[in-house]
Amino acid sequence: MIYLQIATNGLVLGGLYACIAVGFSLVWGVLNVINILHGTFIVLGSYIAYFAYVYAGIHPFVSIVIAGAILYALGHVIQAGIINRVIAAPVLITLTLTFGLDLVLNNAMLVAFTADYRSINLANPLGSLEIGPVFVPGDRIAAMALALLLTVLLYRLLRDSTIGRAIVAVRMDRDAAALMGVDVKNINAVTFGIGALMAGAAGALLSIIFPISPLNGTTFLGKAFVVCVLGGLGSVPGAMIGGIVLGIVESFGSYWFGPEHAVTISFGLLLVLLFARPSGLLGKRGYE
Protein backbone atom coordinates (compact mmCIF):
# COMPACT_ATOMS: atom_id res chain seq x y z
CA MET A 1 0.00 0.00 0.00
CA ILE A 2 2.95 2.27 0.65
CA TYR A 3 3.55 2.20 -3.10
CA LEU A 4 0.16 3.75 -3.73
CA GLN A 5 1.03 6.59 -1.37
CA ILE A 6 4.41 7.11 -3.05
CA ALA A 7 2.81 7.12 -6.48
CA THR A 8 0.30 9.73 -5.32
CA ASN A 9 3.04 11.91 -3.89
CA GLY A 10 4.89 11.58 -7.17
CA LEU A 11 1.81 12.55 -9.12
CA VAL A 12 1.20 15.66 -7.02
CA LEU A 13 4.84 16.67 -7.33
CA GLY A 14 4.75 15.89 -11.04
CA GLY A 15 1.84 18.24 -11.70
CA LEU A 16 3.85 21.05 -10.16
CA TYR A 17 6.97 20.09 -12.12
CA ALA A 18 4.95 20.24 -15.32
CA CYS A 19 3.91 23.79 -14.48
CA ILE A 20 7.52 24.74 -13.67
CA ALA A 21 8.77 23.38 -16.96
CA VAL A 22 6.09 24.30 -19.45
CA GLY A 23 7.15 27.94 -19.79
CA PHE A 24 10.79 26.98 -20.07
CA SER A 25 9.94 24.43 -22.72
CA LEU A 26 7.89 26.97 -24.68
CA VAL A 27 10.73 29.50 -24.75
CA TRP A 28 13.26 26.86 -25.70
CA GLY A 29 11.08 25.40 -28.42
CA VAL A 30 9.90 28.64 -30.00
CA LEU A 31 12.84 31.01 -29.51
CA ASN A 32 15.61 28.40 -29.42
CA VAL A 33 16.85 30.10 -26.24
CA ILE A 34 17.74 28.24 -23.07
CA ASN A 35 16.37 30.61 -20.51
CA ILE A 36 18.64 30.37 -17.47
CA LEU A 37 16.49 33.09 -15.90
CA HIS A 38 13.58 30.70 -15.54
CA GLY A 39 14.50 29.47 -12.05
CA THR A 40 14.90 33.00 -10.78
CA PHE A 41 11.54 33.96 -12.35
CA ILE A 42 9.90 31.18 -10.35
CA VAL A 43 11.47 32.38 -7.12
CA LEU A 44 10.36 35.94 -7.89
CA GLY A 45 6.81 34.64 -8.31
CA SER A 46 7.07 33.00 -4.90
CA TYR A 47 8.23 36.24 -3.31
CA ILE A 48 5.35 38.16 -4.85
CA ALA A 49 2.92 35.62 -3.40
CA TYR A 50 4.72 35.75 -0.05
CA PHE A 51 4.57 39.53 0.28
CA ALA A 52 1.00 39.65 -0.99
CA TYR A 53 0.04 37.18 1.72
CA VAL A 54 2.01 38.75 4.55
CA TYR A 55 1.12 42.39 3.88
CA ALA A 56 -2.28 42.20 2.20
CA GLY A 57 -3.59 38.81 3.25
CA ILE A 58 -4.08 37.71 -0.34
CA HIS A 59 -4.18 33.93 -0.65
CA PRO A 60 -1.30 32.58 -2.81
CA PHE A 61 -3.80 30.94 -5.14
CA VAL A 62 -5.15 34.40 -5.94
CA SER A 63 -1.64 35.83 -6.22
CA ILE A 64 -1.11 33.65 -9.28
CA VAL A 65 -2.78 36.42 -11.25
CA ILE A 66 -0.63 39.19 -9.74
CA ALA A 67 2.63 37.23 -10.03
CA GLY A 68 1.75 36.18 -13.57
CA ALA A 69 1.01 39.75 -14.66
CA ILE A 70 4.19 41.20 -13.14
CA LEU A 71 6.39 38.45 -14.54
CA TYR A 72 4.77 38.73 -17.97
CA ALA A 73 5.66 42.41 -18.09
CA LEU A 74 9.21 41.71 -16.95
CA GLY A 75 9.67 38.90 -19.46
CA HIS A 76 8.23 40.92 -22.33
CA VAL A 77 10.57 43.83 -21.60
CA ILE A 78 13.64 41.63 -21.28
CA GLN A 79 12.99 39.88 -24.57
CA ALA A 80 11.98 42.99 -26.51
CA GLY A 81 14.77 45.16 -25.11
CA ILE A 82 17.70 42.77 -24.73
CA ILE A 83 17.45 39.21 -26.01
CA ASN A 84 15.83 40.13 -29.34
CA ARG A 85 19.06 41.90 -30.30
CA VAL A 86 20.98 38.64 -30.47
CA ILE A 87 18.16 36.20 -31.10
CA ALA A 88 19.75 34.91 -34.31
CA ALA A 89 23.19 34.35 -32.72
CA PRO A 90 24.51 30.83 -31.91
CA VAL A 91 23.40 28.94 -28.81
CA LEU A 92 26.45 29.93 -26.84
CA ILE A 93 25.64 33.62 -27.09
CA THR A 94 21.98 33.54 -26.05
CA LEU A 95 22.65 31.04 -23.29
CA THR A 96 25.47 33.17 -21.93
CA LEU A 97 23.32 36.26 -22.16
CA THR A 98 20.48 34.80 -20.10
CA PHE A 99 23.07 33.53 -17.64
CA GLY A 100 24.40 37.06 -17.24
CA LEU A 101 20.89 38.43 -16.78
CA ASP A 102 20.22 35.72 -14.22
CA LEU A 103 23.29 36.73 -12.21
CA VAL A 104 22.00 40.30 -12.14
CA LEU A 105 18.41 39.47 -11.19
CA ASN A 106 19.37 36.83 -8.64
CA ASN A 107 21.89 39.12 -7.02
CA ALA A 108 19.30 41.88 -6.87
CA MET A 109 16.91 39.51 -5.10
CA LEU A 110 19.61 38.45 -2.66
CA VAL A 111 20.24 42.06 -1.74
CA ALA A 112 16.55 42.94 -1.55
CA PHE A 113 15.21 39.84 0.20
CA THR A 114 18.39 38.28 1.76
CA ALA A 115 19.13 34.57 1.50
CA ASP A 116 16.96 33.67 4.52
CA TYR A 117 14.46 30.95 3.90
CA ARG A 118 10.90 32.20 4.31
CA SER A 119 7.70 30.25 4.19
CA ILE A 120 4.01 30.92 4.12
CA ASN A 121 1.94 29.47 6.94
CA LEU A 122 -1.63 29.57 5.73
CA ALA A 123 -4.13 30.74 8.36
CA ASN A 124 -6.78 28.34 7.09
CA PRO A 125 -5.15 25.29 5.57
CA LEU A 126 -7.41 22.92 3.68
CA GLY A 127 -6.63 19.97 5.91
CA SER A 128 -5.86 16.61 4.43
CA LEU A 129 -7.79 14.31 2.20
CA GLU A 130 -8.04 10.61 2.85
CA ILE A 131 -8.80 8.40 -0.12
CA GLY A 132 -8.71 4.78 1.00
CA PRO A 133 -5.21 4.13 2.33
CA VAL A 134 -3.75 7.29 0.76
CA PHE A 135 -3.33 10.62 2.51
CA VAL A 136 -3.04 13.84 0.52
CA PRO A 137 -2.65 17.31 2.02
CA GLY A 138 -5.51 19.42 0.65
CA ASP A 139 -3.38 22.46 -0.20
CA ARG A 140 -0.98 20.39 -2.22
CA ILE A 141 -3.68 18.72 -4.23
CA ALA A 142 -5.31 22.10 -4.86
CA ALA A 143 -1.96 23.52 -5.98
CA MET A 144 -1.47 20.58 -8.31
CA ALA A 145 -4.96 20.99 -9.75
CA LEU A 146 -4.32 24.68 -10.36
CA ALA A 147 -0.95 23.89 -11.93
CA LEU A 148 -2.55 21.45 -14.32
CA LEU A 149 -5.35 23.92 -15.04
CA LEU A 150 -2.79 26.60 -15.96
CA THR A 151 -0.98 24.15 -18.19
CA VAL A 152 -4.21 23.21 -19.95
CA LEU A 153 -5.07 26.91 -20.35
CA LEU A 154 -1.72 27.49 -22.02
CA TYR A 155 -2.39 24.56 -24.31
CA ARG A 156 -5.79 25.98 -25.30
CA LEU A 157 -4.23 29.40 -25.81
CA LEU A 158 -1.70 27.95 -28.23
CA ARG A 159 -4.36 25.92 -30.03
CA ASP A 160 -7.26 28.35 -30.26
CA SER A 161 -6.15 31.98 -30.14
CA THR A 162 -4.67 33.98 -33.01
CA ILE A 163 -1.59 34.82 -30.99
CA GLY A 164 -1.22 31.16 -30.06
CA ARG A 165 -1.33 30.08 -33.68
CA ALA A 166 1.26 32.75 -34.49
CA ILE A 167 3.55 31.39 -31.74
CA VAL A 168 3.22 27.86 -33.11
CA ALA A 169 3.88 29.16 -36.61
CA VAL A 170 7.09 30.84 -35.48
CA ARG A 171 8.11 27.65 -33.74
CA MET A 172 7.68 25.66 -36.95
CA ASP A 173 9.37 28.02 -39.36
CA ARG A 174 10.26 31.53 -38.44
CA ASP A 175 10.93 32.73 -41.99
CA ALA A 176 7.70 31.32 -43.37
CA ALA A 177 5.82 32.85 -40.45
CA ALA A 178 7.36 36.23 -41.21
CA LEU A 179 6.26 35.90 -44.83
CA MET A 180 2.71 35.17 -43.68
CA GLY A 181 2.66 38.53 -41.92
CA VAL A 182 3.56 37.44 -38.40
CA ASP A 183 5.56 40.07 -36.52
CA VAL A 184 8.24 37.65 -35.37
CA LYS A 185 10.00 40.04 -32.97
CA ASN A 186 6.76 40.80 -31.24
CA ILE A 187 5.86 37.12 -31.04
CA ASN A 188 9.29 36.46 -29.51
CA ALA A 189 8.57 39.00 -26.79
CA VAL A 190 5.07 37.64 -26.18
CA THR A 191 6.36 34.08 -25.99
CA PHE A 192 9.11 35.00 -23.55
CA GLY A 193 6.54 36.93 -21.54
CA ILE A 194 4.24 33.90 -21.40
CA GLY A 195 7.18 31.74 -20.33
CA ALA A 196 7.88 34.18 -17.50
CA LEU A 197 4.17 34.33 -16.65
CA MET A 198 4.03 30.56 -16.24
CA ALA A 199 7.16 30.71 -14.09
CA GLY A 200 5.63 33.41 -11.88
CA ALA A 201 2.36 31.51 -11.52
CA ALA A 202 4.23 28.31 -10.71
CA GLY A 203 6.25 30.22 -8.13
CA ALA A 204 3.10 31.51 -6.45
CA LEU A 205 1.76 27.94 -6.26
CA LEU A 206 5.02 26.57 -4.92
CA SER A 207 5.21 29.24 -2.23
CA ILE A 208 2.80 27.26 -0.03
CA ILE A 209 4.83 24.07 -0.37
CA PHE A 210 8.54 24.87 -0.52
CA PRO A 211 10.57 27.37 1.52
CA ILE A 212 11.35 30.53 -0.47
CA SER A 213 14.90 31.76 -1.09
CA PRO A 214 16.81 33.18 -4.06
CA LEU A 215 19.13 30.18 -3.74
CA ASN A 216 16.35 27.84 -4.92
CA GLY A 217 16.39 29.19 -8.47
CA THR A 218 19.01 26.70 -9.68
CA THR A 219 17.08 23.74 -8.30
CA PHE A 220 13.95 24.75 -10.19
CA LEU A 221 15.97 25.36 -13.33
CA GLY A 222 17.45 21.87 -13.05
CA LYS A 223 13.97 20.37 -12.77
CA ALA A 224 12.82 22.32 -15.82
CA PHE A 225 15.78 20.98 -17.82
CA VAL A 226 15.04 17.41 -16.91
CA VAL A 227 11.31 17.69 -17.62
CA CYS A 228 11.98 19.29 -21.00
CA VAL A 229 14.38 16.61 -22.10
CA LEU A 230 12.01 13.92 -20.83
CA GLY A 231 9.02 15.34 -22.63
CA GLY A 232 10.57 16.91 -25.70
CA LEU A 233 10.76 20.58 -26.54
CA GLY A 234 8.11 23.17 -26.97
CA SER A 235 5.21 20.81 -26.53
CA VAL A 236 2.75 21.32 -23.70
CA PRO A 237 1.63 17.67 -23.46
CA GLY A 238 5.31 16.70 -23.47
CA ALA A 239 6.04 18.93 -20.48
CA MET A 240 3.00 17.47 -18.69
CA ILE A 241 4.14 13.90 -19.20
CA GLY A 242 7.77 14.74 -18.49
CA GLY A 243 6.79 16.45 -15.24
CA ILE A 244 4.71 13.53 -14.04
CA VAL A 245 7.39 10.99 -14.99
CA LEU A 246 10.00 13.00 -13.11
CA GLY A 247 7.74 13.38 -10.06
CA ILE A 248 7.10 9.66 -9.88
CA VAL A 249 10.73 8.71 -10.52
CA GLU A 250 11.88 11.06 -7.77
CA SER A 251 9.30 9.78 -5.31
CA PHE A 252 10.22 6.14 -5.81
CA GLY A 253 13.92 6.97 -6.02
CA SER A 254 13.80 8.72 -2.65
CA TYR A 255 11.93 5.79 -1.16
CA TRP A 256 14.33 3.16 -2.43
CA PHE A 257 17.67 4.94 -2.26
CA GLY A 258 17.05 7.70 0.28
CA PRO A 259 15.93 11.28 -0.37
CA GLU A 260 19.51 12.58 -0.57
CA HIS A 261 19.92 10.73 -3.87
CA ALA A 262 16.82 12.17 -5.55
CA VAL A 263 18.79 14.80 -7.48
CA THR A 264 21.43 12.34 -8.63
CA ILE A 265 18.71 10.01 -9.85
CA SER A 266 16.91 12.67 -11.86
CA PHE A 267 20.14 13.96 -13.42
CA GLY A 268 21.29 10.41 -14.12
CA LEU A 269 17.99 9.80 -15.86
CA LEU A 270 18.56 12.96 -17.87
CA LEU A 271 22.02 11.88 -19.05
CA VAL A 272 20.80 8.45 -20.02
CA LEU A 273 17.91 9.99 -21.93
CA LEU A 274 20.11 12.52 -23.69
CA PHE A 275 22.29 9.63 -24.77
CA ALA A 276 19.48 7.39 -25.91
CA ARG A 277 16.63 9.69 -27.00
CA PRO A 278 17.66 13.34 -27.28
CA SER A 279 14.28 14.29 -28.69
CA GLY A 280 12.33 13.21 -25.62
CA LEU A 281 9.94 10.44 -24.77
CA LEU A 282 7.24 11.83 -27.07
CA GLY A 283 9.42 13.71 -29.50
CA LYS A 284 9.82 12.84 -33.13
CA ARG A 285 13.33 11.93 -34.14
CA GLY A 286 15.19 14.46 -36.20
CA TYR A 287 13.01 17.37 -35.21
CA GLU A 288 15.46 19.17 -32.98
Place this chain on the structure above:
Amino acid sequence: MKNWITLIVVAAMLATLPLVGNNYLLRLASILCMYAVLAQSWNFIGGLAGYPSFATAAFFGLGAYTSAILQNQGLPMMLAWGTAGLTTLLFAAALGGAILHLRGHYFAIASLIVAEMLREIVNTTPNLTGGGMGLNLPIMRISVEAQARYFFYAMLSLAFLCTATAIVVYRSKLGFGLRCIQQNEDAASILGVNAYSYKTAAFSLSAVFVGIAGAIYASWVNYIEPPDVFDILLAVKPLVMVLLGGLGTIFGPAIGALILLMFEEFVWRNFLTVHAAALGLIIVVLVLFLPNGLLSLLRERFARLRGAR
Protein backbone atom coordinates in the same frame (compact mmCIF):
# COMPACT_ATOMS: atom_id res chain seq x y z
CA MET B 1 57.42 31.23 -34.21
CA LYS B 2 56.10 34.61 -33.13
CA ASN B 3 53.69 32.86 -30.78
CA TRP B 4 56.50 30.88 -29.13
CA ILE B 5 58.56 34.02 -28.56
CA THR B 6 55.60 35.86 -27.07
CA LEU B 7 54.81 32.95 -24.78
CA ILE B 8 58.38 32.54 -23.56
CA VAL B 9 58.90 36.26 -22.98
CA VAL B 10 55.64 36.67 -21.05
CA ALA B 11 56.27 33.54 -18.96
CA ALA B 12 59.83 34.65 -18.19
CA MET B 13 58.62 38.08 -17.11
CA LEU B 14 55.99 36.55 -14.87
CA ALA B 15 58.57 34.17 -13.41
CA THR B 16 60.56 37.09 -12.00
CA LEU B 17 57.52 38.33 -10.11
CA PRO B 18 58.46 36.72 -6.74
CA LEU B 19 61.61 38.89 -6.72
CA VAL B 20 59.60 42.10 -6.63
CA GLY B 21 56.04 41.30 -5.62
CA ASN B 22 54.49 40.77 -2.21
CA ASN B 23 52.27 37.83 -1.29
CA TYR B 24 49.11 39.62 -2.33
CA LEU B 25 50.46 40.16 -5.81
CA LEU B 26 51.68 36.57 -5.97
CA ARG B 27 48.24 35.32 -5.01
CA LEU B 28 46.66 37.40 -7.77
CA ALA B 29 49.23 36.16 -10.27
CA SER B 30 48.54 32.56 -9.26
CA ILE B 31 44.83 33.08 -9.81
CA LEU B 32 45.62 34.74 -13.13
CA CYS B 33 47.55 31.68 -14.26
CA MET B 34 44.75 29.40 -13.07
CA TYR B 35 42.16 31.44 -14.96
CA ALA B 36 44.35 31.39 -18.04
CA VAL B 37 44.47 27.59 -17.82
CA LEU B 38 40.68 27.35 -17.48
CA ALA B 39 40.07 29.74 -20.37
CA GLN B 40 42.69 28.22 -22.64
CA SER B 41 41.33 24.75 -21.97
CA TRP B 42 37.79 25.79 -22.73
CA ASN B 43 39.01 27.28 -25.97
CA PHE B 44 39.94 23.81 -27.29
CA ILE B 45 36.35 22.61 -27.27
CA GLY B 46 34.40 25.87 -27.25
CA GLY B 47 36.56 28.11 -29.41
CA LEU B 48 38.03 25.65 -31.88
CA ALA B 49 35.33 23.01 -32.22
CA GLY B 50 32.47 25.39 -31.42
CA TYR B 51 30.88 23.14 -28.81
CA PRO B 52 29.48 25.18 -25.88
CA SER B 53 30.88 23.12 -23.03
CA PHE B 54 29.94 23.84 -19.42
CA ALA B 55 31.91 20.91 -18.09
CA THR B 56 34.86 22.96 -16.79
CA ALA B 57 33.45 22.98 -13.25
CA ALA B 58 33.09 19.19 -13.36
CA PHE B 59 36.72 18.71 -14.46
CA PHE B 60 38.01 21.19 -11.90
CA GLY B 61 36.13 19.57 -9.02
CA LEU B 62 37.02 16.07 -10.16
CA GLY B 63 40.72 16.96 -10.27
CA ALA B 64 40.58 18.65 -6.89
CA TYR B 65 38.82 15.74 -5.21
CA THR B 66 40.93 13.03 -6.86
CA SER B 67 44.12 14.70 -5.74
CA ALA B 68 42.81 15.46 -2.24
CA ILE B 69 41.64 11.89 -1.64
CA LEU B 70 44.89 10.42 -2.95
CA GLN B 71 47.01 12.74 -0.82
CA ASN B 72 45.02 11.83 2.26
CA GLN B 73 45.84 8.21 1.42
CA GLY B 74 49.51 9.14 1.56
CA LEU B 75 50.40 9.71 -2.10
CA PRO B 76 53.06 12.43 -2.65
CA MET B 77 51.63 15.74 -3.83
CA MET B 78 53.11 15.92 -7.33
CA LEU B 79 52.13 12.34 -8.07
CA ALA B 80 48.59 13.07 -6.87
CA TRP B 81 48.41 16.07 -9.22
CA GLY B 82 49.50 13.94 -12.15
CA THR B 83 47.03 11.20 -11.29
CA ALA B 84 44.27 13.80 -11.01
CA GLY B 85 45.12 15.04 -14.50
CA LEU B 86 45.07 11.52 -15.88
CA THR B 87 41.78 10.69 -14.14
CA THR B 88 40.16 13.83 -15.53
CA LEU B 89 41.48 13.03 -18.99
CA LEU B 90 40.02 9.52 -18.94
CA PHE B 91 36.77 10.82 -17.49
CA ALA B 92 36.46 13.41 -20.25
CA ALA B 93 37.24 10.85 -22.95
CA ALA B 94 34.51 8.54 -21.63
CA LEU B 95 32.04 11.37 -21.11
CA GLY B 96 32.81 12.77 -24.54
CA GLY B 97 31.97 9.41 -26.04
CA ALA B 98 28.55 9.67 -24.43
CA ILE B 99 27.56 13.29 -25.04
CA LEU B 100 29.54 14.58 -28.02
CA HIS B 101 26.96 13.30 -30.48
CA LEU B 102 24.63 15.94 -29.07
CA ARG B 103 24.64 19.39 -30.62
CA GLY B 104 23.85 22.91 -29.51
CA HIS B 105 21.62 23.23 -26.50
CA TYR B 106 21.58 19.55 -25.74
CA PHE B 107 25.34 19.38 -25.47
CA ALA B 108 25.42 22.53 -23.33
CA ILE B 109 22.91 21.08 -20.89
CA ALA B 110 24.44 17.64 -20.74
CA SER B 111 27.83 19.14 -19.93
CA LEU B 112 26.26 21.46 -17.35
CA ILE B 113 24.52 18.58 -15.61
CA VAL B 114 27.77 16.63 -15.16
CA ALA B 115 29.11 19.03 -12.53
CA GLU B 116 25.81 18.95 -10.66
CA MET B 117 25.87 15.17 -10.64
CA LEU B 118 29.44 14.93 -9.45
CA ARG B 119 28.65 17.45 -6.74
CA GLU B 120 25.70 15.36 -5.56
CA ILE B 121 27.80 12.21 -5.63
CA VAL B 122 30.45 13.89 -3.48
CA ASN B 123 27.74 15.15 -1.11
CA THR B 124 26.32 11.69 -0.67
CA THR B 125 29.55 9.75 -0.11
CA PRO B 126 30.87 11.30 3.09
CA ASN B 127 33.08 8.33 3.95
CA LEU B 128 35.30 8.87 0.94
CA THR B 129 34.95 12.58 0.22
CA GLY B 130 33.88 14.13 3.50
CA GLY B 131 30.51 14.99 1.91
CA GLY B 132 29.19 18.45 2.66
CA MET B 133 31.74 18.85 5.46
CA GLY B 134 34.50 19.20 2.90
CA LEU B 135 37.95 17.68 2.91
CA ASN B 136 41.20 18.84 4.49
CA LEU B 137 44.51 18.34 2.74
CA PRO B 138 47.92 17.68 4.27
CA ILE B 139 49.62 20.95 5.14
CA MET B 140 53.05 21.68 3.67
CA ARG B 141 55.72 22.25 6.29
CA ILE B 142 57.30 25.31 4.69
CA SER B 143 56.92 29.03 5.36
CA VAL B 144 53.96 31.01 4.06
CA GLU B 145 56.17 32.91 1.60
CA ALA B 146 57.69 29.71 0.29
CA GLN B 147 54.23 28.26 -0.19
CA ALA B 148 53.04 31.31 -2.10
CA ARG B 149 56.06 31.04 -4.41
CA TYR B 150 55.66 27.29 -4.77
CA PHE B 151 52.04 27.41 -5.87
CA PHE B 152 52.64 30.41 -8.08
CA TYR B 153 55.32 28.54 -9.99
CA ALA B 154 53.11 25.45 -10.16
CA MET B 155 50.25 27.42 -11.70
CA LEU B 156 52.60 29.34 -14.00
CA SER B 157 54.17 26.12 -15.30
CA LEU B 158 50.72 24.68 -15.92
CA ALA B 159 49.61 27.80 -17.79
CA PHE B 160 52.80 27.66 -19.85
CA LEU B 161 52.25 24.00 -20.67
CA CYS B 162 48.62 24.59 -21.57
CA THR B 163 49.37 27.54 -23.86
CA ALA B 164 52.25 25.64 -25.48
CA THR B 165 49.85 22.79 -26.17
CA ALA B 166 47.44 25.27 -27.70
CA ILE B 167 50.15 26.62 -30.03
CA VAL B 168 51.01 23.11 -31.17
CA VAL B 169 47.38 22.07 -31.58
CA TYR B 170 46.36 25.18 -33.52
CA ARG B 171 48.92 24.53 -36.20
CA SER B 172 48.35 20.79 -36.31
CA LYS B 173 45.98 18.67 -38.34
CA LEU B 174 43.83 18.36 -35.22
CA GLY B 175 43.37 22.12 -34.93
CA PHE B 176 42.55 22.40 -38.61
CA GLY B 177 40.03 19.57 -38.38
CA LEU B 178 38.38 21.15 -35.35
CA ARG B 179 37.98 24.45 -37.15
CA CYS B 180 36.34 22.58 -40.00
CA ILE B 181 33.95 20.94 -37.54
CA GLN B 182 33.08 24.33 -36.13
CA GLN B 183 32.21 25.72 -39.51
CA ASN B 184 30.23 22.79 -40.79
CA GLU B 185 30.40 19.46 -39.10
CA ASP B 186 28.54 17.50 -41.75
CA ALA B 187 30.71 18.86 -44.53
CA ALA B 188 33.83 18.12 -42.50
CA SER B 189 32.71 14.53 -41.99
CA ILE B 190 32.05 14.08 -45.67
CA LEU B 191 35.51 15.40 -46.50
CA GLY B 192 37.05 12.75 -44.27
CA VAL B 193 37.52 14.47 -40.92
CA ASN B 194 36.83 11.87 -38.27
CA ALA B 195 34.58 14.26 -36.35
CA TYR B 196 33.94 11.94 -33.45
CA SER B 197 37.54 11.27 -32.51
CA TYR B 198 38.55 14.89 -33.16
CA LYS B 199 35.85 16.17 -30.87
CA THR B 200 36.74 13.64 -28.20
CA ALA B 201 40.37 14.70 -28.44
CA ALA B 202 39.40 18.37 -28.05
CA PHE B 203 37.13 17.57 -25.11
CA SER B 204 39.88 15.57 -23.40
CA LEU B 205 42.37 18.39 -23.99
CA SER B 206 39.87 20.78 -22.44
CA ALA B 207 39.79 18.57 -19.33
CA VAL B 208 43.31 17.47 -18.50
CA PHE B 209 44.82 20.85 -17.60
CA VAL B 210 41.69 21.90 -15.75
CA GLY B 211 41.89 18.72 -13.67
CA ILE B 212 45.51 19.47 -12.74
CA ALA B 213 44.59 23.10 -11.99
CA GLY B 214 41.89 21.83 -9.63
CA ALA B 215 44.40 19.54 -7.95
CA ILE B 216 46.92 22.37 -7.47
CA TYR B 217 44.16 24.65 -6.22
CA ALA B 218 43.12 22.06 -3.62
CA SER B 219 46.67 21.79 -2.30
CA TRP B 220 47.01 25.55 -2.36
CA VAL B 221 43.91 26.35 -0.28
CA ASN B 222 44.28 23.21 1.90
CA TYR B 223 40.54 22.65 2.14
CA ILE B 224 37.89 21.92 -0.44
CA GLU B 225 34.14 21.53 -0.33
CA PRO B 226 31.61 20.72 -3.06
CA PRO B 227 30.07 24.22 -3.55
CA ASP B 228 33.58 25.65 -3.91
CA VAL B 229 35.17 23.35 -6.51
CA PHE B 230 32.01 22.41 -8.41
CA ASP B 231 30.87 26.04 -8.58
CA ILE B 232 28.86 26.71 -11.71
CA LEU B 233 30.73 30.01 -12.10
CA LEU B 234 33.86 27.97 -12.77
CA ALA B 235 32.10 26.75 -15.91
CA VAL B 236 30.96 30.21 -16.96
CA LYS B 237 34.04 32.31 -16.26
CA PRO B 238 36.25 30.54 -18.83
CA LEU B 239 33.65 31.28 -21.43
CA VAL B 240 33.49 34.92 -20.41
CA MET B 241 37.27 35.20 -20.49
CA VAL B 242 37.46 33.68 -23.95
CA LEU B 243 34.69 35.97 -25.17
CA LEU B 244 36.58 38.92 -23.69
CA GLY B 245 39.85 37.97 -25.32
CA GLY B 246 38.56 36.54 -28.58
CA LEU B 247 37.19 33.16 -29.56
CA GLY B 248 39.57 30.61 -31.04
CA THR B 249 42.74 32.71 -30.66
CA ILE B 250 45.92 31.64 -28.86
CA PHE B 251 46.52 34.55 -26.52
CA GLY B 252 42.90 35.71 -26.30
CA PRO B 253 42.11 33.47 -23.31
CA ALA B 254 45.10 34.72 -21.29
CA ILE B 255 44.26 38.34 -22.05
CA GLY B 256 40.64 37.69 -21.15
CA ALA B 257 41.80 36.10 -17.90
CA LEU B 258 43.78 39.23 -17.04
CA ILE B 259 40.85 41.53 -17.78
CA LEU B 260 38.36 39.43 -15.83
CA LEU B 261 40.71 39.13 -12.85
CA MET B 262 41.32 42.88 -12.67
CA PHE B 263 37.62 43.52 -12.93
CA GLU B 264 36.79 40.95 -10.27
CA GLU B 265 39.38 42.30 -7.89
CA PHE B 266 38.02 45.80 -8.36
CA VAL B 267 34.45 44.69 -7.72
CA TRP B 268 35.35 42.47 -4.75
CA ARG B 269 37.10 45.36 -3.09
CA ASN B 270 34.45 47.98 -3.65
CA PHE B 271 31.07 46.34 -4.13
CA LEU B 272 31.21 42.99 -2.38
CA THR B 273 27.47 42.36 -2.11
CA VAL B 274 26.79 42.86 -5.80
CA HIS B 275 29.81 41.12 -7.31
CA ALA B 276 27.64 38.50 -9.04
CA ALA B 277 25.46 41.19 -10.58
CA ALA B 278 28.58 43.02 -11.77
CA LEU B 279 29.84 39.87 -13.46
CA GLY B 280 26.38 39.44 -14.97
CA LEU B 281 26.47 42.98 -16.31
CA ILE B 282 29.81 42.48 -18.05
CA ILE B 283 28.44 39.32 -19.62
CA VAL B 284 25.41 41.18 -20.94
CA VAL B 285 27.42 44.10 -22.27
CA LEU B 286 29.99 41.76 -23.78
CA VAL B 287 27.43 39.63 -25.57
CA LEU B 288 25.42 42.57 -26.85
CA PHE B 289 28.16 44.91 -27.95
CA LEU B 290 31.45 43.03 -28.27
CA PRO B 291 30.71 39.50 -29.51
CA ASN B 292 34.23 39.18 -30.94
CA GLY B 293 36.08 40.26 -27.82
CA LEU B 294 37.81 43.40 -26.69
CA LEU B 295 40.78 42.66 -28.92
CA SER B 296 38.57 42.94 -31.99
CA LEU B 297 37.88 46.52 -30.98
CA LEU B 298 41.59 47.33 -30.87
CA ARG B 299 42.19 45.49 -34.13
CA GLU B 300 39.47 47.50 -35.84
CA ARG B 301 40.95 50.70 -34.47
CA PHE B 302 44.37 49.74 -35.85
CA ALA B 303 42.90 48.78 -39.19
CA ARG B 304 41.15 52.12 -39.40
CA LEU B 305 44.35 54.00 -38.53
CA ARG B 306 46.24 52.12 -41.18
CA GLY B 307 43.50 52.77 -43.68
CA ALA B 308 43.58 56.48 -42.93
CA ARG B 309 47.27 56.74 -43.61
